[in-house]
Amino acid sequence: MNAVRTLAAALLLFTAGGASAQTVVTRNGKAVARIVVAEDTPANRTAARLLQRFVAESSGAKLRAAAKARPGDILIGAADTAGLGRDGFRLSTRDGVLRISGGGCKGTVYGAIALLERELGMTYYAAGVYDLDRRRDIVFERMDLAENPAFRYRQSQGYGMAQDSVYRLFLRLEEPRDLFAGNLWVHTFNTLLPASVYGEEHPEYYSYINGERRPGRASQWCLTNDAVFELAAAKIDSIFRANPGMDMISVSQNDSNFTYCRCEACERVNEEEGAPSGNYVRFLNRLAERFPDKQFSTLAYLFTMQPPKHVRPLPNVNIMLCDIDCDREVPLTDNASGREFIRALEGWAALTDNIFVWDYGINFDNMVAPFPNFPILGPNMELFRRNHATMHFSQIGGSYGGDFSEMRTWVVSRLMWNPEQDTDSLVRHFMRGYYGSAAPYLYQYEKLLEGALLASGQRLWIYDSPVSHKDGMLNAACRKRYNALFDRAERAVAGDSVLLRRVHLARLPLIYSDLEIARTLPEKDLGEVVRELDTFEKYVVQYGVRTLNERSNSPEEYCRLYRSRYLPSGEPSKALGARIEWIAGPAEKYCASGERTLTDGLYGGASFVESWTGWEGSDGALVVDLGCEKEFTTVEADFLHQLGQWILLPRSVTYGVSADGERYEPFGRVELAEDQSVPVKFVQATATAPQPVRARYIRVEIEGVKTCPSWHYGVGCPCWFFLDEIAVR
Numbered sequence: 001m002n003a004v005r006t007l008a009a010a011l012l013l014f015t016a017g018g019a020s021a022q023t024v025v026t027r028n029g030k031a032v033a034r035i036v037v038a039e040d041t042p043a044n045r046t047a048a049r050l051l052q053r054f055v056a057e058s059s060g061a062k063l064r065a066a067a068k069a070r071p072g073d074i075l076i077g078a079a080d081t082a083g084l085g086r087d088g089f090r091l092s093t094r095d096g097v098l099r100i101s102g103g104g105c106k107g108t109v110y111g112a113i114a115l116l117e118r119e120l121g122m123t124y125y126a127a128g129v130y131d132l133d134r135r136r137d138i139v140f141e142r143m144d145l146a147e148n149p150a151f152r153y154r155q156s157q158g159y160g161m162a163q164d165s166v167y168r169l170f171l172r173l174e175e176p177r178d179l180f181a182g183n184l185w186v187h188t189f190n191t192l193l194p195a196s197v198y199g200e201e202h203p204e205y206y207s208y209i210n211g212e213r214r215p216g217r218a219s220q221w222c223l224t225n226d227a228v229f230e231l232a233a234a235k236i237d238s239i240f241r242a243n244p245g246m247d248m249i250s251v252s253q254n255d256s257n258f259t260y261c262r263c264e265a266c267e268r269v270n271e272e273e274g275a276p277s278g279n280y281v282r283f284l285n286r287l288a289e290r291f292p293d294k295q296f297s298t299l300a301y302l303f304t305m306q307p308p309k310h311v312r313p314l315p316n317v318n319i320m321l322c323d324i325d326c327d328r329e330v331p332l333t334d335n336a337s338g339r340e341f342i343r344a345l346e347g348w349a350a351l352t353d354n355i356f357v358w359d360y361g362i363n364f365d366n367m368v369a370p371f372p373n374f375p376i377l378g379p380n381m382e383l384f385r386r387n388h389a390t391m392h393f394s395q396i397g398g399s400y401g402g403d404f405s406e407m408r409t410w411v412v413s414r415l416m417w418n419p420e421q422d423t424d425s426l427v428r429h430f431m432r433g434y435y436g437s438a439a440p441y442l443y444q445y446e447k448l449l450e451g452a453l454l455a456s457g458q459r460l461w462i463y464d465s466p467v468s469h470k471d472g473m474l475n476a477a478c479r480k481r482y483n484a485l486f487d488r489a490e491r492a493v494a495g496d497s498v499l500l501r502r503v504h505l506a507r508l509p510l511i512y513s514d515l516e517i518a519r520t521l522p523e524k525d526l527g528e529v530v531r532e533l534d535t536f537e538k539y540v541v542q543y544g545v546r547t548l549n550e551r552s553n554s555p556e557e558y559c560r561l562y563r564s565r566y567l568p569s570g571e572p573s574k575a576l577g578a579r580i581e582w583i584a585g586p587a588e589k590y591c592a593s594g595e596r597t598l599t600d601g602l603y604g605g606a607s608f609v610e611s612w613t614g615w616e617g618s619d620g621a622l623v624v625d626l627g628c629e630k631e632f633t634t635v636e637a638d639f640l641h642q643l644g645q646w647i648l649l650p651r652s653v654t655y656g657v658s659a660d661g662e663r664y665e666p667f668g669r670v671e672l673a674e675d676q677s678v679p680v681k682f683v684q685a686t687a688t689a690p691q692p693v694r695a696r697y698i699r700v701e702i703e704g705v706k707t708c709p710s711w712h713y714g715v716g717c718p719c720w721f722f723l724d725e726i727a728v729r
Helices: 042-061 107-120 167-172 228-244 264-273 278-292 336-349 374-386 406-418 423-456 474-491 497-518 525-542 554-563 588-597
Strands: 011-014 023-027 036-038 064-066 074-078 090-095 095-101 123-126 129-131 138-140 144-147 152-155 247-252 297-302 319-320 353-359 391-395 579-584 613-614 620-641 652-658 665-671 681-703 720-728
Touching: 023 042, 023 554, 036 042, 042 095, 042 107, 042 138, 042 167, 074 107, 074 720, 090 107, 090 681, 107 138, 107 144, 107 167, 107 497, 123 167, 123 391, 129 319, 144 391, 152 406, 167 406, 228 247, 228 278, 264 278, 264 720, 278 297, 278 319, 297 579, 319 391, 336 374, 353 374, 374 391, 374 406, 391 406, 406 423, 423 474, 423 497, 474 497, 497 525, 525 554, 579 588, 588 720, 665 681
Parallel strands: 036 064, 036 074, 074 095, 152 391, 247 297, 297 319, 319 353, 353 391
Antiparallel strands: 011 144, 023 138, 090 095, 090 144, 123 129, 579 620, 613 720, 620 681, 620 720, 652 665, 652 681
């Protein structure tokens, strides 16, 4: 028998022979083989049910169960497990019996699935969508096949997994609740020791930042405080007791950067270890010693990404390393941000073999936007595997209506099992099965996007905007070609409502890009913009697309806002093209652009990366020079609310007006209420005079919040406010 390769390798050996080398499963629509379950386990029962169900769908014959195997039967849960790891399986024919052996967990389930895929041509594309050969005679040739997954734990995203449990099995994916006690798998500090419970009485449990203790739901723990350790250990013990049979938990920093503790004791450890991660590993090692039969996972994320100089994680400490700051247009080996992550990965790999990599292939700010990163998925996974990663979460944007979301989930799931597979072949296979005769045109579209991205030299990242690519992969000529391909794709499946629906959903990111870029253009075909907006709204309503971004904004809301915000209505602003003079200017990188964008008549979108002008940790002040005296009654400033990017509304805006730029008269003051809601918003600070006034100069003074409050992710750290259009009417 050929040896099993332990990391996502497979060897299939068909042995020549006569009928005795075959397993006749069905003949003329009648069952011949029987199913025998060697041991009554959940995995073996599931494997048997899957075989019975899909053999019946293929042939019309339901395989009977039997207690003891005889030649010609299928034995599930055979003892031939040598060389098999978690979820690994072996399919082998011996003594006339086809044996499905599992190395643990769902090994026999995945063995049954592999049998269906290889022998019955089965592909499970999405929830409730699969291909299966239909034939009355099913015969399996003699085989010897063994597989182990590249990663012992594989996690991704896909809206369909909650809709179809069998689909999830075919993806060979797991969820945190399958492994982590109490479903505590990431960003767990505040769940374990809530600041709302302990913060007021014990601020010393939380981070010392900028001169004071800062309890808050995103504050980190003071890890050198022994009381914190004992309290956390007691809580963890209670969680394990409440979840018998589970032996892993995440004890990990809250989802925030820069909020780690800088008290004297913690800073001493940070300096000794050369990175804040050292304090975290020391703390986790103490827990690992207290509970030696348990596994503890912790994040190496943002401020803890780089490994410590001295302390080594104990064997039962799992390091979840995150590449959140990396660009996605090329593999991690090929750009500066990726190489910085690789240095961290290699550093951790020198310290431990227990690494969990969290990789990001998602656009959090614009999920319904093109994100052509398929070519980098396999190379990045092979990099992770070479550096001791045994667990992997690929966060690839599987939300309904997102960019090829079903294909992303399917391709990533295949690669996490075996990253040596050819990604392009997987993409073509999926498209042929899922999009039918539209597939050639969608494939051309995706390949053109990938090439145009590389040719542009533009980064692709997790807070991207289509506007960032309007001179690159989404320039006017490219989008014209893409739309022509989608027109052909729609015509190819016009007679099939199911396939046409899938093509419409695949087109949403392109329509969205057209709309986003159009709002930034001073000259545009308004009729065409309205037609595309109507089409976008029709599709998202008709097909039930609910999510536009991570911040819970909906596509329907986007359409309503687009009509009121970006389509011309009413009189134009009298500040159009006005000169900006800074009194207390924005962050340096926004000074030059702000002088143009604040009065260009074009309103910014939900991503701060274009059109907006930002101030960090300060107040702002500027003067708008209208060029000559003008009569007006209203002054309005437009602000962005996006908590996830530490962008808060200012406290107040005060306006003054002047004829000569020296003596200013009050025009109005606007107070803005604190807003803790997650969705992205645009908020106007509008002052209106009871009677028209004449002035050339308008002074705008903005009082910022400056420091993130206790309820925010960046507690104790500087926050931003972002301003776009200043309108005068």
